[in-house]
Amino acid sequence: MRRLRPTTPRPRLLRGLVLAVLAALLAVGSAAVGLPGSSPAAAQTTGFVQRDGSRLTLNGATFRFSGTNVYWLGLDDNVRDAAGQPTVPSRFRIDDAFRAAQATGGTVVRTWGGLVGCARCIEPRPGVFQDSAFDSIDYAVASAARHGQRLVVTLVDNWDYYHGSKLTYTGWRGLPESAFFSDRGVIADYQAYVTHFVQHVNPYTGLAYRDDPTIMAWETGNEMWCQTCSGNYWDGSWTRAIADHLKSVAPRQLVVDGHGTDPGCRTDCLHAPSLDIASVDVVDDHFYPMQLDRVRSAAATAAAHGKAYLVGEYDWNNHRGGSGLQDFLDTVRLSGAVGALTWSVVPHADTAGFVDHDDGFQYFFPGRDDDERARTGTLRAFAAKVSGAAASDAAPPAPCGLARVATGTGTGLRWRGAAPAVRYVVQRRAAGSTAGWQNLTWQVRDQAVLPASGALWVDTTAAGRRSEYRVAGISLRGTRGPWSTAVPPGVTTACGS
Numbered sequence: 001m002r003r004l005r006p007t008t009p010r011p012r013l014l015r016g017l018v019l020a021v022l023a024a025l026l027a028v029g030s031a032a033v034g035l036p037g038s039s040p041a042a043a044q045t046t047g048f049v050q051r052d053g054s055r056l057t058l059n060g061a062t063f064r065f066s067g068t069n070v071y072w073l074g075l076d077d078n079v080r081d082a083a084g085q086p087t088v089p090s091r092f093r094i095d096d097a098f099r100a101a102q103a104t105g106g107t108v109v110r111t112w113g114g115l116v117g118c119a120r121c122i123e124p125r126p127g128v129f130q131d132s133a134f135d136s137i138d139y140a141v142a143s144a145a146r147h148g149q150r151l152v153v154t155l156v157d158n159w160d161y162y163h164g165s166k167l168t169y170t171g172w173r174g175l176p177e178s179a180f181f182s183d184r185g186v187i188a189d190y191q192a193y194v195t196h197f198v199q200h201v202n203p204y205t206g207l208a209y210r211d212d213p214t215i216m217a218w219e220t221g222n223e224m225w226c227q228t229c230s231g232n233y234w235d236g237s238w239t240r241a242i243a244d245h246l247k248s249v250a251p252r253q254l255v256v257d258g259h260g261t262d263p264g265c266r267t268d269c270l271h272a273p274s275l276d277i278a279s280v281d282v283v284d285d286h287f288y289p290m291q292l293d294r295v296r297s298a299a300a301t302a303a304a305h306g307k308a309y310l311v312g313e314y315d316w317n318n319h320r321g322g323s324g325l326q327d328f329l330d331t332v333r334l335s336g337a338v339g340a341l342t343w344s345v346v347p348h349a350d351t352a353g354f355v356d357h358d359d360g361f362q363y364f365f366p367g368r369d370d371d372e373r374a375r376t377g378t379l380r381a382f383a384a385k386v387s388g389a390a391a392s393d394a395a396p397p398a399p400c401g402l403a404r405v406a407t408g409t410g411t412g413l414r415w416r417g418a419a420p421a422v423r424y425v426v427q428r429r430a431a432g433s434t435a436g437w438q439n440l441t442w443q444v445r446d447q448a449v450l451p452a453s454g455a456l457w458v459d460t461t462a463a464g465r466r467s468e469y470r471v472a473g474i475s476l477r478g479t480r481g482p483w484s485t486a487v488p489p490g491v492t493t494a495c496g497s
Contacts, residue, residue: 065339066383067108098147100365103420105383105391116164142204150216210250223260236273243279275305284312289322299335311340353450396421396473396481412455421473
């Protein structure tokens with residue numbers, strides 16, 4: 001997505017009966033909450049996804065999917081250090097994002113692999129590779145496999161943001177933007193980065209990226225376009241050069257054409273010359289807003305050229321208007337598109353609440369209000385229909401970091417939650433007791449950006465009591481996860497990475 005540059009960190013309908021039904025499901029009371037259960041067995045991503053004409057296959061069967069974008073797995077601009085610089089995401093946030101993707105029914109996540117021109121980047125300077133900068137991506141690939149997610153890795157951005165872009169490469173050689181698509185030296189520089197990236201060996205898996213079936217596809221770039229070329233002309237030669245190179249260095253994985261399309265276009269929007277490049281398997285299209293006629297037209301065009309069609313980003317919450325989510329997803333499914341990926345999942349913060357992200361399309365699983373939570377039901381239903389498998393319902397991990405917060409109205413509590421919790425149960429008992437836990441509430445939600453030292457919930461009935469507390473997460477279908485460590489007065493529990 002072409003993201004506006006805000007002053008704070010950023011990167012990236014149903015009503016009536018449906019709302020009431022989902023609200024009732026999310027409001028399951030204590031009688032329906034089961035005992036803590038273990039998560040399903042770790043999901044596997046064995047076998048490479050392949051293309052057969054305009055469809056994708058996995059182990060001989062048609063492979064279609066729902067999913068999301070988690071662009072920040074390598075470097076996160078939403079969480080900055082004391083100097084205001086993007087940070088390496090914690091392992092907790094990486095796992096949390098994949099759990100949220102899985103709970104929404106997703107099986108594919110798209111992320112950024114192009115990290116160039118910054119101190120924490122993989123290639124901070126021309127020809128200088130900092131392999132320690134792979135660590136969070138290495139961990140993310142292993143985590144994706146554990147959570148049944150395959151990855152589409154985008155290797156350069158059209159837009160000049162914190163992680164570098166096409167302008168980083170042209171800037172290194174003192175050339176204009178158009179040189180990224182035409183200058184042999186600049187193209188060779190990018191191809192060298194691609195080679196180094198795909199050949200990197202992941203210490204968490206023991207596999208080179210190019211040999212790991214968890215990585216489903218490499219994308220030539222995100223919304224690639226030559227803004228300064230006359231008429232935004234695009235002849236396809238750059239796409240061919242990069243796609244051919246990817247096939248030569250990573251032949252077992254798919255190649256996605258990341259050429260950008262005009263968001264105002266409605267029909268005949270795909271770039272015809274790129275559709276006839278043999279090394280391109282999938283064409284990517286982005287929707288801000290969601291448009292039904294464009295999906296139908298583009299999917300038909302891709303199929304006519306024997307290419308798979310991917311809705312790589314879309315405005316899942318109608319932030320920019322457009323067609324309704326249900327109609328859009330029905331159209332995607334019936335068009336023959338291989339999949340659709342929301343923009344974009346926001347994880348829990350390392351302390352409490354969620355990470356801040358303000359582009360308007362952020363998804364705090366399972367949603368911040370009744371409308372967003374209803375859309376979660378729509379996304380899960382779409383995932384089941386398009387993939388043929390129902391969305392999972394794993395028990396949430398135990399919350400951690402439970403702490404008391406001073407408030408003027410009672411005893412405030414905050415904790416680090418974790419997907420796939422949709423809400424939390426809070427219990428209290430007398431300090432030092434070994435029994436007698438009392439349910440205080442089953443309905444605490446944490447889908448918000450919490451101020452420093454802010455409370456998620458306040459116990460207004462604690463006056464004069466010396467009490468200890470514990471909390472547990474509850475999944476969409478009412479499965480309760482394990483309890484947090486009990487916290488007596490004056491004690492705060494700690495969280496791991």
